[in-house]
Amino acid sequence: MSLRYALLGLLRDRPASGYDLTQRFAQGIGRYAWSAKHSQIYPELRRLTEEGLIEVVGEGARGKKVYGVTEAGRAELRDWLLSEPKDGTIRNELLLRLFLISGLAPEDRIRILEDVEAETAKLAEQLEDTFKTLTDGTDDLPAGSYAAMFGVYSYRAMHNWARWALEEQHKRDH
Amino acid sequence: MSLRYALLGLLRDRPASGYDLTQRFAQGIGRYAWSAKHSQIYPELRRLTEEGLIEVVGEGARGKKVYGVTEAGRAELRDWLLSEPKDGTIRNELLLRLFLISGLAPEDRIRILEDVEAETAKLAEQLEDTFKTLTDGTDDLPAGSYAAMFGVYSYRAMHNWARWALEEQHKRDH
């Protein structure tokens, strides 16, 4: 069910085609929160249209259909956002890896942690730039900027955790 | 494919039955990285046994079977952990919600952010206690302590992000 809310949310932000949505899932939101492939998106857009939660608001070249959220769709989304979160799906393959490294030989573990330490620093910086670009000039926060800043905080956290793990490693080495 | 590595990793940590694994997925690892239900675990344990990656190392009451990782299983897990991460599945329903709140009315958004701010502070503290309990007395880091500390860093990050979002909100209010 989460997919439909992700679609409603992205479309409320601004109207888009199935193709556009596929691109957006490949970055931002899809990197942290929820991703989907076009083969799942197109059928869901059809269903949402049938249920009156979205509608075609424009057409373009190559059979392009641009969808927008209806009033019913907005209400549906709001209801979901304000409902109790009850623990939903969590799936994060990268994290799974990190959780399992404790059984590796120390040199393998250290290599991986050092990789994480370096990668996350780079990613945090990149996202900080993204955030600055997004907010440059405007006085309010565009939709994507919450996600971008969340990414910055998250990567910094992973970075700090990797540093902590490496330090612990060194402590126990001698 | 991630499920089998999660199982190999948990079993390498210490032998366990399908039932035990189900419980462990319901906490720690299952809260942040990967979760699974017993109906998915039992068939996978059968397949892993058939492939010689795990084996029954003990039996108990009520038809209980305790599994342990074989040498082949250890090698398989290590190969996976040391392979290039290439972006894998990400699914996080709670985060999806947070990404979509930008379209809500300010008062709704603030309420949700304040909830997040309070909840994450509580969760971070709880996990810090868990970590202390886990490491109390021992000199090395038990497997679960990496996960616990990761949780601490993550919740603190979410907490700081929520505070940031609320501050931005106030700034733009007047």
Place this chain on the structure above:
DNA sequence: GAGGCCATGTAATGAGTTACATGATTAT
């Protein structure tokens, strides 16, 4: 006109959840 990207869709397969089903052991 050739290659790359835009754009939509369906089919087959795999992964994951919910519901169904059964029975043993333990604590009260």
Place this chain on the structure above:
DNA sequence: ATAATCATGTAACTCATTACATGGCCTC
């Protein structure tokens, strides 16, 4: 004895990925 928990399994269904399939538009 009765309820709670331990313990394993299968069946039906839904959700998600990979592969198949088609064609228009744009740039060089």
